[in-house]
Amino acid sequence: MIPLNLLREQPEKVIERLLVKHFDAKNLVNEILEADQKKRSCQKQLDDNYAEQNRIAKSIGMLFKEGKKEEAEAAKKQTAELKEAAKTLESDLAAWEEKINQTLVLLPNMPHSSVPEGKTAEDNVEEYRKGNFEKNFNYLPHWDLCSKKNLIDFETGCKLTGAGFPLYKEKVAKLQRALINFFLDEATKAGYVEVQVPYVVNSDSGYATGQLPDKEGQMYFVNEDKLYLIPTAEVPITNIYRNCLLKASDLPVKHCAYSACFRREAGSYGKDVRGLNRLHQFDKVEIVQIVEPETSYQVLEEMKAHVGGLLEKLGLPFRMIRLCGGDISFTSALTFDFEVYAKGQDKWLEVSSVSNFENFQANRMKLRYKNAEGKTQLLHTLNGSALALPRIVAGILEDYQTTEGDVVVPEVLHPYTGFERF
RNA sequence: GGAAAGAUGGCAGAGUGGUCGAUUGCACCGGUCUUGAAAACCGGCGACUGUAACAGGUCCGGGGGUUCGAAUCCCUCUCUUUCCGCCA
Structure with a gap:
């Protein structure tokens, strides 16, 4: 606000x-x-x-x-x-x-001065790309590979729930668990304090981080108890500090959390929903920081570096883009997306979004601190995915394919998976 | 699900109808002392709104009521704790 x-x-x-x-x-x-x-x-x-x-x-x-x-x-x-x-x-x-x-509450946050002009994702600005983009053979899209090797069962997911709720099997299930642990360990090393959060929140929480009223239709709603399934762990994590008056010595607040995320994705059926590309339920490790206003853009850099570092360690080809005015979210002042290049489908998959909300969320949730002069002041909030699981899995399945049709597990994950290819 | 107790400033915790926005402790800020720090002592210290600055106003979990006057009495909702029941 x-x-x-x-x-x-x-x-x-x-x-x-x-x-x-x-x-x-x-x-x-x-x-x-x-x-x-x-x-x-x-x-x-x-x-x-x-x-x-x-x-x-x-x-x-x-x-x-x-x-x-x-x-x-x-x-x-x-x-x-x-x-x-x-x-x-x-x-x-x-x-x-x-x-x-x-x-x-109907007014979106003001974009930072560095946000480029533009209307759609087409107008986003690529900042850099990194990794190996070479294609030496015909890579399969991950959904073809998965049905061939019986790794992810989309049909049974449909039977249990509906489209967008896949059933991960054996090696891929373990790969996801490995990724979660890897991401949490990396975040911990970077000073983020791990928390486990509720997956359902009340409407106060939804308003505070800006999902409500803007994205009402995108969240699953439990009518009986008037509660929302979280679309991201950002909501419960940031809301820990709703209505709080912090001390300067408490800052920066750094948290990470693993959670499942639930999104209705109403109105987005179409070409981008195949396989793991767009799901109603997915796993994510989120990082959140609450900082003094003067430092928030420096912290944004730090968070970008963390996310970029994860992708480098995983050895996935990726790029970072700066979102233009038309593509940036309601609550954000400045957002950078990280996209992995998936060789099988020849597509960029968004795996992380790192944003500075400045005091927009803090104002909604009365999140303040006493600064050096003893004045109470709104804090700045930031968050980022570090990282979102299914598209990383899709990236690994496609980019780590061998000519024999196997998948090699990225080296950093070996201690976590206990196997090196499948 | 049943019963009881409770919710007060950053935190802890007094206060049961009339200068109570609230005693006190901790934390915090300033000062004295000290080479420096700690301790001790002195002083300051809630939030929001409002004003050029004062003044003024609001806030004791949320909402409503009684009263000239409510943190204090009544109703209601929410939440917390404890006990009982059920149960992963």
């Missing part, structure tokens, strides 16, 4: 920045500012009203103490009119506040 103060002070700047996201904020901003004016005038009148009521109440207390009962009784009558007036003011005030909040 964009801080209201910023809207008051520089509304034009906000509107201009949001245009980079192709979001026309002009009307919303004006509505907010108007409601804010009205709200403040209500507030002023109400405060004066309360002050008067308080003054009378206190004087009645004094009168009773002094035994002047009659005067006290007389004073009581004075407050009736004030209370009546207060009622109207209170309901007006509540209405304006409601209006402000409902409108404010």
Whole structure:
């Protein structure tokens, strides 16, 4: 949520920045500012009203103490009119506040100045690529390989649940477990404190990290208990600190967590959903940092380096891209995606997204700290996938294929898998 | 699922109708002392809103009510703890 103060002070700047996201904020901003004016005038009148009521109440207390009962009784009558007036003011005030909040949550975060212009993924900017992109034979897409070697059973997944819920078997099941442990160990080495989080969250948590109301339809919802299945561990991890006032010495907060992630992916049926490319349930190791505003872009670099390092250690060919204004998410100020090149299907697969949300989430969840001068200030939140499992598995299945149709396990995973090819 | 107790400032923990936004301890900040630190002592120290700055206002889990006046009384919801039941 964009801080209201910023809207008051520089509304034009906000509107201009949001245009980079192709979001026309002009009307919303004006509505907010108007409601804010009205709200403040209500507030002023109400405060004066309360002050008067308080003054009378206190004087009645004094009168009773002094035994002047009659005067006290007389004073009581004075407050009736004030209370009546207060009622109207209170309901007006509540209405304006409601209006402000409902409108404010509709505004996306402002993109960082380095976010490139652009409308779609086509306009994203490739920053670098790394690894071996050579193709010396005809690599199979992972779904063909999987059905050939009976590694992943998509049909039975359909039988159990539906499309997008595959059943991983034997070596691939173990490969996934190995990857999870590898990713968690690497994150731990980098100073991230591991946590295990709930996979279902309430709506307060959803609002705080920005999934609600923006992505309501993308989350599985348990109606009976009014709870949402997490689309990413980012939600529970960041929400650990919802409504918290941290000390400067607590920072930076660094957490990692493995979790299953659940996404309805409504409206995305089509060519990109084959095999492991897009699933309703998948595993992911997530890294989150909560830091002082001055350091957040430096920390973003650190997180990018961590993710890039993982892909290098796995030996997968990949590139890093800077998302353009049209492709960047509602909550993010700056996002870098990491994409693995899958040789079998000749496609780039997004395996990580690393973002700085600046104070957008912190403002929603009142996540603050006391800075060096003792002032309370909103913190910055960042997160990244490190990494998302199924597409990494797809990458390994395709890029580590041999001419015999086997798959070689990346060397760093050998201690975790206990086997070297399958 | 049943019963009981509870929810207060960054944390711990007093406070049961009238200067209580709240005693106290810890933490934190400043100072004295010290070569330096610790200890001790002195002082400061909640959040939000508002103001040029004061003032003013709101906040004792959430919501509602009683009252001139509520942290304190009533209703309700949520959560926590303990006991019982059930159970991985």
